[in-house]
Amino acid sequence: MKHILGNWKMHGSAEDLWAWQEAFKPPVDVQCGLFLPHTLLHSQPVNFFTGAQDVSIHPGHGAFTGEISAEMVKGTGARMALAGHSERRHIICESNEMVKTKAENAIRAGLTVVLCVGEPLEIREKDKQEEYVAKQLNESFPMGGNADNVIIAYEPVWAIGTGKVATLEEIAAMHAFIKGVAPAQNMAILYGGSVKAENARAILFTDNVDGVLVGGASLKADEFQKIGEAAL
């Protein structure tokens, strides 16, 4: 079954989510989910599952003002958590080590982790993307991670929010590479970076692509629904 996952980033009110949910008719046999801001995680929709965009590096409970632990996320009914999204790696400066700890916290709390990897433009221009992604995977893959609790998302940084999608050849090559070097067998591998209704089908049927992680285009229910339907 293909995974069609949206990432709302720092967008969305309760009203937006309500309207989105009313409009969204999930295609059957497609796993649809939304990574929502923490403020919206308490609402448990019936037609898709929810996930958190981040969990704290600190597990459980404690004096960590402003932090939200994996256990607290799990308590909302969320099923998944992102770890190592490129905006957190590059804007918030999260290291591989931090991503790994967060992913381990999420797994321990019973969440499925979507572990994001992907190279910046200057690395792609030097043709060093495989080395770069292999290092990210080696250093940020959680202990105890396997195909049941971790999904890998390949998101080239230069394709996120830029409208510049990787070519199908670039996607196929990197997904085959990740499949070969992933620390566990049979991992699902998603592609993310400027996925829209018009390019989703070709990407979803590229070799070793098990789904997509969608940013901007997930904010509109009808566009996201079309992306889901492209998986059928």
Ligand code: PGA
């Ligand atoms: P985008 O974002 O679809 O807006 O490029 C993808 C992501 O950040 O996961």
